[in-house]
Amino acid sequence: MNSMSAVSKFDKQYNSRAIDALRGYAILFVICMHVLDHVPSLVWPAKRLLLLGTHGVQLFFIASAVTLLMSWSREQDHLLAPRTRRFLINRFFRIAPLYFSAIVFYWFFENVQLVNFSTEKLLATLLFYNSWSPYLIPTVGGWKTVPGGWSISVEFMFYLLFPLLAQTVTTLRRAVLFLAISYAVMLGASIYGQHLYPEISLEARENFLFYWPPNQLVVFALGFVLYRAIKSSAVSAWVQRSLLNANNVTVLLSLALLLAQFHPGKVVPLLNFLLPKHLLLSLLFTSWALFLILKPSNIAAPKIVGSIGKMSFSIYLIHFATLAVVSPLLARAWPLPTTGVASISYVFVLLGLAVLISYQVARHTYRLIEKPFIQYGKSLFIGGSTLFPRTK
Template sequence: MNSSTDPAVQSGQAVAAPRADPSEDKLDYIDAVRGWAILLVITCHVGGQFAQMPYPVKLLTNSGGHGVQLFFLASAITLMMSWSRQTRPFPTATRTFFIRRFLRIAPMYYLGALIYFYLRPPSGGFDPGQLARSLLFINAWHPAWIPTTGGWMVVPGGWSIGVEFTFYAVFPVLAIVMTTLPRALALSAAAVVLACVANALALKGLADYPPLAVDGFLYFWFPNQLIVFALGIVLFHVLARLKVRRPGKRLTYGLLAGLGGLALVLSQRVASPSYLISPLTLPTMLLMVFVFVGFILVLAKGAGTVFSHRWLCGLGRLSFSAYVLHFMVIQAVSASGMVDIGATGYRAIGWLVVHWSVTMIGTLIVAAIAHKLIEQPGMALAKGLTRARGKPLPVAAAAE
């Protein structure tokens, strides 16, 4: 049915996507996915401290940056699961959605801005415009704002938060339209076309900027990342409809090993575009996302393995605080003198392991504290502000 003629839309009611499989209500596998995502991101950024590692190892650690796309997939899935259970009218549902998403992200993000202002004062001086763009989450829309041009980065890694908030801005419309798998697939195809066109136009419009800055920007900005969120919506529909007999552990481990091997091969691709410019030439980022889609499917539908261990689930629940604060921990470990970040060759690999281990311990400690003191009060406030009188909140906690 065309959504524009749907009586529910005309009456202002939220149009729910197909409800997720009740067996998936316990979203341990999503927490595990987030746990893996933050492990990949931390590995990438710790690896960035060692410039003289053997090149294949350097490529491998660099590929950990794709953990951000794993976060994006998990976000799209959980938001669709939450919205599919929504029974409020569309305006109310949308207001609830924005309040909850803002209070889920902004308190920790703003604390990060304050912390890094003191730890990494802007070398070019305080820039109120850049601060405002970052705090308003529009910082991923220009190469000087992300910034790939060497300007003030209010929160390291904040580009992904800006991209995430852009997705939030369009999500309610996507949620009431992308109610079937064919529609979600159509959105994915449209996202590829949009990225190719937008990137080509931006290349011309940003000709005055250094090529490396433009390349970085076109990788980061929302038009290039929309395909990841679209595939997350596709994955939601697949998970909700896929009824398969749960495979045994041997097959589950085999599938995970195969996906891991494919990811390892992709990490060594050196001649690949960093952003979509043609549907015939897919960037490594998108190829890695297809691997992640398979990984999430196996975790959701396969047997329990160490890949979804409760430790990883716990890490996933701390992953946002860990994402914001791990840069601080990496900086502290590198500056402490306890590791030799100037090591070369295979010695650098040994020191990488030491640095990564200390960073993980430190990040877990500060993330657990921040989650308790900042994130949980923000989520509680959001629930209080959006709770229907006399009724339990219908939005699933999974999106939190």
């Protein structure tokens, strides 16, 4: 019994470490992408490399689905209603306090004029449905309540579905079926979406159709497949027998990501429709994560990346402001040109500063805002709480 308990504790420990690493890589990918907005003269080879960060949010979604399923599986209460209630309230206190604080912060930081205030956008952000309209994200200009807020809205939409999915998608076979259904939803939404909002530009509509939840559900479905694959003794045995491990799979993923930049869908519209780039990269991320979790390595998942991953939500919200402050200051102090080959050193210094400063600020927001509210959400269900008593 003690031996089994020790194994279980070890499994939980290295799973947690791998998930933190996935989140850490995800936020590093995202920052790489947003650095490009501040270095328009970056030479193309370096730009192509940083463009790999375009789909870091999809890696977040995959890691999120796995984390939620791990937490759900540890729940002792088998009644769906109380479990769902606890789940949604815990997730609200995990996301909302910092997210709502960011709305206030960015209002003043970006010096938004009162004339640009929109009650509709604020309400959509507070209720997490802003990813359902290009006017609420927005992809058509106007006040952005929180930069990057579309992904938080998509995440919360998934939370609403999660309890039912967690109760239903209980095997690897069912997870694959859920993936197939989500894939069909993605294709159907892509066709239907072409007729929405004809008054906006084609580029704005395509951006919106990428962001909205029906296009991203398939990524969360891959997280379900990953979790069920991890729990499958047959898959685990296959991974353990394989000559591959977290280190060489990381190398293979890096090469695959570089090749994905030459995605043939750019040339063949049908292929791009059937296998859009965000799905292709999510498939690669899922394969990589399988080995990172089942054959962990300190080389593929170093401690610093895991530390970044623990505070990835704070870093995600903070890094937009960090880049806006650091970029002009660095540009004034930089002794070399920021064009041509010299732009490569400039962009990587900017990237390093953005990560370092965002991480240091995030340590405080995590300690002062995130962690206390996470604990508060959990405390509502501890013992005999009169507000939310635990169902016997």
